[in-house]
Amino acid sequence: MLDVPAPEPAAGQVVVDVERVGVCGTDMELFSGEMSYLHTGASSYPLRPGHEWCGTVTAVGAGVDESWAGRRVTGDTMIGCGHCRRCLxxxxxxCEQRFELGIRDGLPGALAERVAVxxxxxxxxxxxxxxxxxxxxxPGGNALRSVEAAGLTAGERLLVLGTGTxxxxxxxxxxxRGAEVHLIGRGPEDLALPRSLGFTQAWTRxxxxxxxxxxxxxxxxxxxxxxxxxxxxxxxxxxxxxxLSVPPSLIDTRDLVLKDVTAVGILGASAGLAGAIEAYADGSVDPRPLVAATVSLDEIVDVFAGRRPPGAGPKIHADPRR
Structure with missing residues (x-):
């Protein structure tokens, strides 16, 4: 962990005092060196992770509406160039030229006291x-996009593979949204938490x-x-x-075609962020039981090294103010 100069807002940016930041599998892979971006050159060391965050705007740069000052915010991880065909x-x-806050080179992440966004x-x-x-x-935006992509209506049956965050x-x-939800965990030990959250139909393969x-x-x-x-x-x-698995995974496209199945990949939460905020605000979704512990920035090094604090949930948060 390094001490670095406090960020100043460039034109079009704000600086946020970070209240809370989550650690996810991508951060762990960046720390371990397994993340694919490190091998393609999209990411390089030194880097500062942290793309699941919230905080309060404390400074605004040139061209930014002053009304953002003092507001509690979160932000998109995916930052497009703004002028290519995909952005438009x-x-x-x-976007091929996108930044990914705290993941790809160009924008340091939120595992810090302040972050420029x-x-x-x-x-x-x-x-x-x-x-x-x-x-x-x-992470909620990613999950919401996944649910919407599945194309179910109320009462239909969804199978979710994986009992992580x-x-x-x-x-x-x-x-x-009214679906009948079933989950698969790797083993019986992965089923206790989903069942405690009311997902009684939790299975192994x-x-x-x-x-x-x-x-x-x-x-x-x-x-x-x-x-x-x-x-x-x-x-x-x-x-x-x-x-995503670290080793490549394979599907047989004959199965895809002969079953007339649509396969959808989800990259990023962008289109799901507003919906996730709305669901959390109205109480229809409450993910707080998934957070096992909240630690300080000094303690986050142990988390990256695989030494988790006790707690049933899969998610670890850091509070930079501690």
């Missing part, structure tokens, strides 16, 4: 969204009932799970892939 079509999260990518937080919820907006958030958003699945979301990291998702989904429906 509203798909900035797949482009003002055009801010989202205001209502009073009902506390610091813990605010730092869960980014994203898998459980997918389950929460799907339940809030070996115990999963043989019944139709109107949609499948793969939020796992197992290389063997993408073909399993394709195998289990009903013909003519959708498989959503948001989890």
């Amino acid at each position: 079509q509203g798909r900035h999260w797949v 482009p003002a055009g990518y801010l989202h205001a937080l209502p009073d009902a969204v506390d610091a813990t919820l605010g730092a869960m907006v980014e 994203i898998g459980l958030l997918v389950a929460m958003f799907a339940r809030a 070996e115990t999963l009932p043989d019944q139709p699945w109107d949609g499948v979301v793969d939020a796992s990291t197992g290389a063997e799970m993408p073909p399993f998702a394709l195998e289990r989904v009903e013909p003519g429906r959708r498989v959503v892939y948001i989890g």
Whole structure:
């Protein structure tokens, strides 16, 4: 951990005093060196992670509306160039020249006391969204996009592969929209938390009932799970892939074609951030039980090294003010 100069807002930016920041699998892979961006050159050391965050705007740069000052906010991770074909079509999260806050080179992340963020990518937080919820907006946006991509209607059956943060958030958003949600964990030890959250239909691969699945979301990291998702989904429906394994995973496109299945990949929370904030504010989704502990910046090094504080949830938060 390094002491660095406090950020100053460039034109179009604000500086945020960080209230809370989450650690996710991407951050762990950046720390361990397994993250693919480190091998393609999109990311390089030294870097400062942290893309799940919230805080209060304390300074605004030239060209920024002064009304942002003093507001509690979170922000998009994906920062597009703003002028390419994809950005102009509203798909900035797949802009070839994009920055990814705290992930790709160019914009340091929020695992710090302050972070500089482009003002055009801010989202205001209502009073009902506390610091813990605010730092869960980014993973919530990913989960909400996954649920929407699955294309289910109320009463239909969704199978979620994985009981980590994203898998459980997918389950929460799907339940809030009236789906019948089932989850798969790696083993019996992974099923206690989802069941405690009211997801009684939590299984392992070996115990999963043989019944139709109107949609499948793969939020796992197992290389063997993408073909399993394709195998289990009903013909003519959708498989959503948001989890990534370190080794490459394979699916048989003959299965995809002969079942007339649509496969959807989810990169980034951008289009789901506003919906996640709304769901947290109205109480239809409450992800706070997923947070096992909140630690200081000094303690975050132990988390990156794999020494987790006790707690049942999969998510660790840091409070830079401690």
